[in-house]
Amino acid sequence: MDELNNLMHGFSVAMTLPNLGFMVLGVTLGILIGVLPGLGGANGIAILLPLTFSMDQTSAIIMLSCIYWGALFGGAITSILFNIPGEPWSVATTFDGYPMAQQGRAGAALTAAFTSSFVGAFFAVLLITFLAPLVARFALKFGAAEMFAVQMLTFCSFVGMSKEPPAKTLAVMALGFALAAVGMDTVTGTLRMTYGVTELLKGFDFLIAVIGLFGIGEILLTMEEGLAFKGKSAKIQLDVVLKTWAELLRYWKTSIRSVLVGCWMGVTPGGATPASFMAYGLARRGAKDKDSFGKGNIEGVVAPETAAHAAGTSALLPMLTLGIPGSPTAAVLLGGLLIWGLQPGPLLFTEKPDFVWGLIASMYLGNIVGLIIVLTTVPWWAAILRIPFSVIGPIIIVICAIGAYTVHSSIFDVVMMLVFGVFGYLFKKLRYPLAPLVLALVLGDMAESSFRQSMLLSQGSLDIFWANPLVGGLMTLSFVMLLWPIVPVLKHQLRRRT
Amino acid sequence: MERSEEAAEAGLSNRWPEILVALFLFAMGVVAVIDSIRVGIGWEEGEGPRAGYFPFYIGCILLASSGWILITALMKFKRAQPQFASWTELRLVMQMLVPLTIYVIAVVFLGIYLSSLVLIAFFMKVHGKFGWLVTAMTAIGVPLGAFLLFERWFLVPLPKGPIELMLGL
Numbered sequence: 001m002d003e004l005n006n007l008m009h010g011f012s013v014a015m016t017l018p019n020l021g022f023m024v025l026g027v028t029l030g031i032l033i034g035v036l037p038g039l040g041g042a043n044g045i046a047i048l049l050p051l052t053f054s055m056d057q058t059s060a061i062i063m064l065s066c067i068y069w070g071a072l073f074g075g076a077i078t079s080i081l082f083n084i085p086g087e088p089w090s091v092a093t094t095f096d097g098y099p100m101a102q103q104g105r106a107g108a109a110l111t112a113a114f115t116s117s118f119v120g121a122f123f124a125v126l127l128i129t130f131l132a133p134l135v136a137r138f139a140l141k142f143g144a145a146e147m148f149a150v151q152m153l154t155f156c157s158f159v160g161m162s163k164e165p166p167a168k169t170l171a172v173m174a175l176g177f178a179l180a181a182v183g184m185d186t187v188t189g190t191l192r193m194t195y196g197v198t199e200l201l202k203g204f205d206f207l208i209a210v211i212g213l214f215g216i217g218e219i220l221l222t223m224e225e226g227l228a229f230k231g232k233s234a235k236i237q238l239d240v241v242l243k244t245w246a247e248l249l250r251y252w253k254t255s256i257r258s259v260l261v262g263c264w265m266g267v268t269p270g271g272a273t274p275a276s277f278m279a280y281g282l283a284r285r286g287a288k289d290k291d292s293f294g295k296g297n298i299e300g301v302v303a304p305e306t307a308a309h310a311a312g313t314s315a316l317l318p319m320l321t322l323g324i325p326g327s328p329t330a331a332v333l334l335g336g337l338l339i340w341g342l343q344p345g346p347l348l349f350t351e352k353p354d355f356v357w358g359l360i361a362s363m364y365l366g367n368i369v370g371l372i373i374v375l376t377t378v379p380w381w382a383a384i385l386r387i388p389f390s391v392i393g394p395i396i397i398v399i400c401a402i403g404a405y406t407v408h409s410s411i412f413d414v415v416m417m418l419v420f421g422v423f424g425y426l427f428k429k430l431r432y433p434l435a436p437l438v439l440a441l442v443l444g445d446m447a448e449s450s451f452r453q454s455m456l457l458s459q460g461s462l463d464i465f466w467a468n469p470l471v472g473g474l475m476t477l478s479f480v481m482l483l484w485p486i487v488p489v490l491k492h493q494l495r496r497r498t
Numbered sequence: 499m500e501r502s503e504e505a506a507e508a509g510l511s512n513r514w515p516e517i518l519v520a521l522f523l524f525a526m527g528v529v530a531v532i533d534s535i536r537v538g539i540g541w542e543e544g545e546g547p548r549a550g551y552f553p554f555y556i557g558c559i560l561l562a563s564s565g566w567i568l569i570t571a572l573m574k575f576k577r578a579q580p581q582f583a584s585w586t587e588l589r590l591v592m593q594m595l596v597p598l599t600i601y602v603i604a605v606v607f608l609g610i611y612l613s614s615l616v617l618i619a620f621f622m623k624v625h626g627k628f629g630w631l632v633t634a635m636t637a638i639g640v641p642l643g644a645f646l647l648f649e650r651w652f653l654v655p656l657p658k659g660p661i662e663l664m665l666g667l
Contacts, residue, residue, distance in 0.1 A: 402610065
């Protein structure tokens with residue numbers, strides 16, 4: 001029952017008036033970010049990060065994580081009312097959400113989406129509350145080799161589980177590691193891959209990469225799709241909310257299934273986007289009237305939203321306990337912790353309990369605050385989307401440029417933002433996944449140092465990665481994940497031969 | 499020789515973008531490997547692995563995976579390819595990319611305030627066909643808001659150019 005005591009203490013940290021204020025501010029900013037094209041959870045937080053440097057750490061992380069919840073809620077609004085997914089994980093929500101809006105059931109669709117998001121997040125926070133301390137305690141025993149094995153598993157899972165071609169996943173991941181290695185080597189102080197360019201001495205900051213890849217890249221993609229926003233207007237009446245809630249109770253099976261899918265995909269770095277598609281697919285397969293999916297079935301809104309929020313939230317579990325983020329947004333939050341001098345990982349739970357439990361408590365509160373705000377303010381957000389892109393587009397570019405500059409007060413970073421933006425566009429079009437690139441850029445130094453420490457311990461022998469069942473098991477699992485994409489090919493070959 | 503085929507598709511096929519991006523990644527792999535060899539990829543007696551130890555293998559993975567992408571792209575070079583984007587779409591993207599590039603260059607020389615003002619005014623006037631008053635209010639309001647928020651309240655300086663110097667800011 002330690003967890004409950006800690007959690008209660010956390011609530012006392014989070015419940016102060018300024019922190020509640022930051023929660024409301026965070027959620028509101030988050031919804032705005034989620035609604036606007038080109039600004040998303042990851043790069044929105046990246047842009048706002050420099051502004052929080054002067055704030056109290058706990059308040060800052062509460063605000064930033066609330067931006068994250070807000071962005072998750074906001075994505076649903078654009079999908080349902082405008083058939084434009086504001087975030088990649090709300091693509092699956094458009095399948096049934098937009099048809100519902102066309103049939104005049106926008107209020108019901110939005111209520112279902114927000115409520116499901118809330119349910120998904122709530123269960124994921126429960127999971128974090130009770131599982132995170134256990135994982136952290138277990139991870140305290142980890143040595144360098146175990147740490148590297150966990151990181152290895154994270155990256156191999158990307159290859160094994162992503163929808164994108166494995167060679168492309170591997171290539172962007174290696175690119176991320178290579179970019180992370182640019183600049184001064186943290187162990188020996190040697191300069192690497194700078195080729196005499198002074199701007200490269202400090203290396204590539206992943207925040208710049210995130211703002212470019214997700215922000216500018218997304219703007220270019222939005223341009224391509226043409227910019228006729230034709231949305232349904234929406235107001236949510238209280239009786240619609242209550243009626244929808246009563247209806248949602250019938251889909252408890254779908255909800256539970258989606259929560260499980262979401263939590264699993266969030267903890268392993270599958271992420272919210274595949275989780276939402278998977279949950280949608282499962283709901284459809286399990287339904288009696290499969291044909292109604294895609295034509296405005298409310299279950300088709302419940303499943304992806306629950307899973308996306310569960311995944312988005314549970315992605316913070318490995319971030320807090322192991323220092324390994326489960327999603328790009330979690331990676332940006334991790335970057336924030338590092339900048340504040342907090343090393344995420346098992347020690348954080350023993351050294352900074354106020355911070356950790358305040359954050360976890362704020363997840364409960366932030367989601368409740370988010371649900372209330374989003375249910376009451378939908379018409380305003382819909383109105384923002386009617387502002388033409390010729391106004392919103394350049395303003396978002398200005399915001400991205402300011403965000404990129406303020407990270408290090410460096411003009412060179414603004415130029416790099418543009419370069420990353422162009423590659424973000426190219427990569428998206430050619431089906432290179434972006435998440436592994438960002439995660440490799442964030443974790444590059446950590447993975448390298450744990451690998452080198454292991455090598456030092458073993459005097460250069462790779463045997464250390466199979467020295468005990470734990471590390472050996474993790475490594476074996478990594479290789480299974482890495483080679484997973486080959487299985488269908490082999491099957492195909494075997495079948496052809498027989 | 500491919501003109502006609504692509505004109506019929508009315509767009510750019512995946513063929514060249516795929517090859518060029520793979521070539522770029524391959525080049526990055528070469529850069530990583532060469533520099534890792536320069537700083538040493540071996541074992542330093544008494545110190546452990548040298549600085550190039552880890553990036554060398556990363557470079558190798560990059561070479562192998564981008565090489566694989568390149569080979570598959572070249573193998574289906576002659577086959578019909580999915581469309582990268584239609585010419586109309588590409589023109590739209592350029593309508594954003596060209597002003598964006600000019601904007602970033604302008605930020606380097608003129609600072610962020612004036613450049614942002616011009617960028618917003620340009621889009622609102624040329625693409626949005628807004629009236630002068632609305633355009634001016636937005637184009638001046640956004641940089642002004644950024645100035646107040648960052649320089650006054652959060653004390654984060656933003657890049658300034660000769661105009662701001664003249665105004666004594």
